Amino acid sequence: MSQKWREKFFTEREQIILASLVKDKGRCIENKRTDGTTLQNKNRAWEEITKRYxxxxxxxxxxxxxQLRKLWANLKQK
Incomplete structure (x- = not known):
C-alpha cells in the first residue's frame, strides 16, 4: 500500500480527535452567516483546529x- 493511498484515510481515533476539537469551535464553524467577518472567523477557527489536530x-x-473540513462534512452526514 503506497503512502499516498494511506494518507487519504483517517483512522477512527483521528476522527474522534477531530470531533473533539470541532466541539470547542462548533458554534463558530457551524455559523450559517456568510459575511466577510464570519468567514474570516471560520477560517481562523479551522486553522487553529488544524494546528491542534x-x-x-x-x-x-x-x-x-x-482535508479536515471535508472529513467534518462527511462525519456530519453520517
Missing part, C-alpha cells in the same frame, strides 16, 4: 484544513 501524537499523517 496535527500536534496530536495519535495522528498518522499531517492534514490540511481543507
Amino acid at each position: 496535527n500536534i496530536q501524537p495519535e495522528v498518522m499523517s499531517k492534514r490540511t484544513s481543507q
Whole structure:
C-alpha cells in the first residue's frame, strides 16, 4: 500500500480527535452567516483546529484544513 493511498484515510481515533476539537469551535464553524467577518472567523477557527489536530501524537499523517473540513462534512452526514 503506497503512502499516498494511506494518507487519504483517517483512522477512527483521528476522527474522534477531530470531533473533539470541532466541539470547542462548533458554534463558530457551524455559523450559517456568510459575511466577510464570519468567514474570516471560520477560517481562523479551522486553522487553529488544524494546528491542534496535527500536534496530536495519535495522528498518522499531517492534514490540511481543507482535508479536515471535508472529513467534518462527511462525519456530519453520517
